[in-house]
Amino acid sequence: MTEYLVLFAIVLGINLMPAFGPPTWSVIVLYGLQSDQPVPAIVLTAASAAALGRFLLAHGFRLIGDRLSDKTRANLAAARAAVEQNRRNAILALGLFALSPVPSAQLFEAAGLARVKLLGFTAAFFVGRTISYSIYALGAYGIRNSNLGDLFVDHLTSPVGIAIQVGMIVLLVLFARLDWARILAKKD
Structure with a gap:
């Protein structure tokens, strides 16, 4: 108490x-x-x-x-x-x-x-x-x-962790490849 x-x-x-x-x-x-x-x-x-x-x-x-x-x-x-x-x-x-x-x-x-x-x-x-x-x-x-090192290894080698990282890389590539000038011009 x-x-x-x-x-x-x-x-x-x-x-x-x-x-x-x-x-x-x-x-x-x-x-x-x-x-x-x-x-x-x-x-x-x-x-x-x-x-x-x-x-x-x-x-x-x-x-x-x-x-x-x-x-x-x-x-x-x-x-x-x-x-x-x-x-x-x-x-x-x-x-x-x-x-x-x-x-x-x-x-x-x-x-x-x-x-x-x-x-x-x-x-x-x-x-x-x-x-x-x-x-x-x-x-x-x-x-x-748990062991903090084990947590990092588990995260980096887990299928979900790998899928998230790959997905984020794909989103980053798409973000960089979008024609933002054209997209933003349509908003105006």
Whole structure:
């Protein structure tokens, strides 16, 4: 239980940082390499801590928003109205953003300043991070339980790996042989 509390505290602290915090996925990978805890438990602990951290960060920025000029608050209110008008697209965009390893602090800071309703944003972030953290944690366990050199050899000599490489070379040749001037001229 202590390992989960430590992981939760580390990830929460990182996600409370407004900028320049280490990526949470790096903590997940290190935890996966050093711990015997099950992947689902690590992922759910980290995703919960990350979501709570971002939620609290956004609420902190709401307090800062009270100190902004009237003009800036009006601009932020217009941004909030645009997000809330098309809520489905906003949640979808956040979900895609949450799946990527791109830092999300500034997105939650902006949401806090604009006083956007955070529950949906945080839920989409949690789901996205659960998926991406699962990939990182499973990758860490895969590397931990095997020889890294063997992984490279297996990848380079596997039929799927060879097919992917050949396919990419074919795509590269096709890319270079296309008459891009003619293709782009048709678009105009």
